Amino acid sequence: MATGRTHRPATRSRGIPEATVARLPLYLRALTALSERSVPTVSSEELAAAAGVNSAKLRKDFSYLGSYGTRGVGYDVEYLVYQISRELGLTQDWPVVIVGIGNLGAALANYGGFASRGFRVAALIDADPGMAGKPVAGIPVQHTDELEKIIQDDGVSIGVIATPAGAAQQVCDRLVAAGVTSILNFAPTVLNVPEGVDVRKVDLSIELQILAFHEQRKAGEEAAADTVAVPPVAARKQQHSTGSADKGPDGDVPAVMPA
Numbered sequence: 001m002a003t004g005r006t007h008r009p010a011t012r013s014r015g016i017p018e019a020t021v022a023r024l025p026l027y028l029r030a031l032t033a034l035s036e037r038s039v040p041t042v043s044s045e046e047l048a049a050a051a052g053v054n055s056a057k058l059r060k061d062f063s064y065l066g067s068y069g070t071r072g073v074g075y076d077v078e079y080l081v082y083q084i085s086r087e088l089g090l091t092q093d094w095p096v097v098i099v100g101i102g103n104l105g106a107a108l109a110n111y112g113g114f115a116s117r118g119f120r121v122a123a124l125i126d127a128d129p130g131m132a133g134k135p136v137a138g139i140p141v142q143h144t145d146e147l148e149k150i151i152q153d154d155g156v157s158i159g160v161i162a163t164p165a166g167a168a169q170q171v172c173d174r175l176v177a178a179g180v181t182s183i184l185n186f187a188p189t190v191l192n193v194p195e196g197v198d199v200r201k202v203d204l205s206i207e208l209q210i211l212a213f214h215e216q217r218k219a220g221e222e223a224a225a226d227t228v229a230v231p232p233v234a235a236r237k238q239q240h241s242t243g244s245a246d247k248g249p250d251g252d253v254p255a256v257m258p259a
C-alpha cells in the first residue's frame, strides 16, 4: 500500500532488487498465517496465491534469498519466516516514534501489528501541551520539546509522521536532524529529505483513486462488450462538461481524471 520515494539504488547492496524487497512483506504475512496454523511446508503455487503474487516471480524472489525449496515438498515455512525476517531486518528490535497523536496517530499507536512484527513504539509525541502525560495505548504522550532527546536516548531510526500536512516538513526536519533515517509519512504532503533518508508515503485516498480508475475502466469494458451506441468514455465526458463537475470535493482537480 505504501508508495514511496527512496534515495537507495534500484538494487540493494546485497543484490536483492527493490521490487523483490517490496514483495517480501507479502510473503512474510502469508507465511506467518501458515506458521500460526502449524503448516510445516508450502508449495510455491500455494504461497504465491496466498501472497497475491505470480508463482514464477515468487521462485525468482526466493532465489535471491538462496531458498529453492524441495521438489515435491515445497518450502519449509518456519525457515522461510526466519530467512525473510532476517533479510528485512526484523530479527532486531526497531524502536519507532509516532509524531502527531490525533485520530490517526492514536489508531496507529493502538495497532498491535507493529509490535508483533518487531516494531516497538518507543514514544508518542505531540505538540499539544494538553496531551503531555496522557496515556494512549498505554504509552504517555510526550511533548515535541522532548523529540530530540527521545530519539537520541532510544536510538530511534524510524519515525512515523501523523501530523497535519502543514507541520509535516518541520517535524521531518527535526526527526532527521536528531538521527532518524527512515520516515513513514501519512500527511498528505511531499517531504524533502537529505540523501540517505528513506521516505515511504501512505495515502489511502490515492489508493482509492487508483481503484476508481480501474472501476471506471472495468465499467468501460463492460459497456464496450455490450456495444452501446455512445462509447462510455464519451458519455462520461459529456457528463463532466457542465459546471464545476471537473472539480474534486475540495475544489481541487482530482489526480485521476476521467479519460
Ligand SMILES: NC(=O)c1ccc[n+]([C@@H]2O[C@H](COP(=O)([O-])OP(=O)(O)OC[C@H]3O[C@@H](n4cnc5c(N)ncnc54)[C@H](O)[C@@H]3O)[C@@H](O)[C@H]2O)c1
Pocket: 099, 100, 101, 102, 103, 104, 105, 125, 126, 127, 128, 144, 162, 163, 164, 165, 167, 170, 171, 185, 186, 187, 188, 202, 203, 204, 205
Ligand atoms: N495517509 C492516509 O491515508 C491518511 C488517513 C487519515 C489521515 N491522514 C493524515 O494524517 C494526519 C493526521 O490526521 P488526524 O485525523 O489524526 O488529525 P488530528 O487533527 O486528529 O491529529 C493531528 C495531531 O497532530 C498534532 N500536531 C500538530 N502539529 C504538530 C507538530 N508540529 N508536532 C507534533 N504534533 C503536531 C496535533 O496536536 C494533533 O494531535 C493529517 O495530515 C491527515 O491528512 C492520512
